[in-house]
Amino acid sequence: MTADPPLVLDIDGTLTRPEGWGIDPRVFDPIRDWEAPVVIATGKAFPYPVALCHFVGIPELVVAENGGVVYTGDDVFFTADRAAAQAVLEDYRAAGYSAGWGPENTVNRWRETEIAVNLEQPIEPLREIAAAHGLEVVDTGYAYHVKDTDPNKGDGLETVAEHVGFDPEAAVAVGDSINDVSTFEVAGRSFAVANADETAKAAADEVLEKTHADGTLAALERVRGSG
Numbered sequence: 001m002t003a004d005p006p007l008v009l010d011i012d013g014t015l016t017r018p019e020g021w022g023i024d025p026r027v028f029d030p031i032r033d034w035e036a037p038v039v040i041a042t043g044k045a046f047p048y049p050v051a052l053c054h055f056v057g058i059p060e061l062v063v064a065e066n067g068g069v070v071y072t073g074d075d076v077f078f079t080a081d082r083a084a085a086q087a088v089l090e091d092y093r094a095a096g097y098s099a100g101w102g103p104e105n106t107v108n109r110w111r112e113t114e115i116a117v118n119l120e121q122p123i124e125p126l127r128e129i130a131a132a133h134g135l136e137v138v139d140t141g142y143a144y145h146v147k148d149t150d151p152n153k154g155d156g157l158e159t160v161a162e163h164v165g166f167d168p169e170a171a172v173a174v175g176d177s178i179n180d181v182s183t184f185e186v187a188g189r190s191f192a193v194a195n196a197d198e199t200a201k202a203a204a205d206e207v208l209e210k211t212h213a214d215g216t217l218a219a220l221e222r223v224r225g226s227g
Contacts, residue, residue, distance in 0.1 A: 004036040004224060006171040008157055008183055009216065011042040011049065012142045013176030014193055016212050020142070023052070024213035030220050032057050039063060039160050039171075041153045043140050043179055045111040046071070061164065063156030066138060066147055066179050068113025070156040072163035079155070080113035080148035084133050088146045089115045091129045097121055107143070113151070116143040140177045141197060154182030172223050174216050176200055191219040 009015060009031070015023050031038055040049040041063035050071065053060040062071040070077040089099060100118025101107045107116050117126055117137075123144055127137045130146050138145045161168040173180065173187035176196040181203040184190035192204035193215030201207045208215035
């Protein structure tokens, strides 16, 4: 059996329970025991994947905020500025809408490079306002992310790989959403869990039969078993 390949994992929809929220704890041991770099690549705010790595007990290799923040374990790279996304949110509020997360808005409190809006809010006016600011809105199935058009998870993966010292084409990626497509394009092998959106399924090398963490665990077992 050959050594484990580098691993790239999304969080929401990929490491979570079928209900969609809450990480399935069964993923912790396989991730901790993985004998190659594990990169957590997510749309979540920067502190969340760092905390996940910390509590799982793996090196903090992180692509956060859809590529807006990249942490190589030694250096943090910011590839976008939150100011433009914040301006979109202010205009969205002025039009009578809100981010939809409540007064404390912990979803965005520590976000460095983008703004996330609750899926219960209307997307079309958000897209129009974002476009007027030169930004885009990405629907990950968990939030509408108002972001710069350039950063993406795939670029973030390449940055981590360069600094850590592995070939991204040797990596295996698992995800569930349109924001994972760029990761699938960079990694040498990619899996979409069964609950993935159609864009992610079309981009993946293989669509798994199982959903959420069940699908991810199946992929890890297959990859480790086949080398």
